[in-house]
Amino acid sequence: VAPRSIARMVVTELPNLSPAALPRTHTLHNSPTSELYAAMMEGTPVVVKRTKITSRGEILRFEKEVALLLECSHPNVVQPLAQMRAPPTYAFVMPLFAHGALFGVLHNSGQQLSLRGALSVIADVSSAVTHLHAVGVLHRDVKSDNVLLDGSWRAVLVDFNASERTADIREDIVAPSRPSGGFFK
Template identity: 30%
Template structure:
């Protein structure tokens, strides 16, 4: 097997400086449907260790972890069915294409059984929801403007790629040590071209009406949903923009 360190390029050089993780060829998931020239997709067990869980959801657990001596955040999906594994691969394919300073940085993944995991850069501050409602942070006008512009640019980047996030909200906005925002959690994201088909499928409700949930065409978080989603219309870029507006209001 051929091994090499992350190659040249903006985000690639950043990942190399931060992680120094070797890529082993063939750098693909177990199915061969996901590939990256800059993000390692399978890791030796000795290269990482999971520490304390820092967040739990219906579909995943997020851990503080160490990867090659660097602190990272690991999202470990709960994969109990083949549909869940399909969803992991779809999310990984999408994350491998994202390269923007306003989007949470995927630094590695483990895309082979028995452990399927996403390794993200660790953001030292709280997410925006915790910052506002737990710490009772009162941002200045300049801070609000900076966060708003960065998030708007991140959404613009997604929409140019044909991706609709579908769950923009403060809890999915991670803040770094300089309070710069990074949009995270692409578990509900879809390509616009697939939204009509996906929206017509029978989604199962998670039983959490104020959190992320699926129910027919209604996908996202209730208080941030655009009116057309509540009317069971199909998501589009404007739905993300509405959620963005509610988030920064």
């Protein structure tokens, strides 16, 4: 985990919005640790990722996720647009991606990616992961649910909840044992 002061310093760089400023239009996903919902911000569709806070550790996890996103600026890594830090609400705002998750495109939409489209997604995700590793971050949950596709079919890596800085990883650190989706759906 990043030193608390660094995470807080980076997170405070984002505009802080009131939860009332981004009313929910519909729920996109709900898990034990977070909720994603669509909203409008200044006439633009966005997604709000709200962390479900049940302990102090989850506030630190929220701060770390946002700090990592800001530190890892890259065209294929989602960038937060704003945050909501009004206890008990801890959330950040990101763009709404026109085509949604790669998983949905591959399994639910009835669409097929062309060979060129598939290679483009692979190149985009590889570029994101290469950049993360170059700046000392491991994503630790790369999967089709965490790859979003914009209106131009550009792939963007999201969900840095399990991510760690390589400098913070020691042999005795074990990832939290909770299914992330995938085969457990």
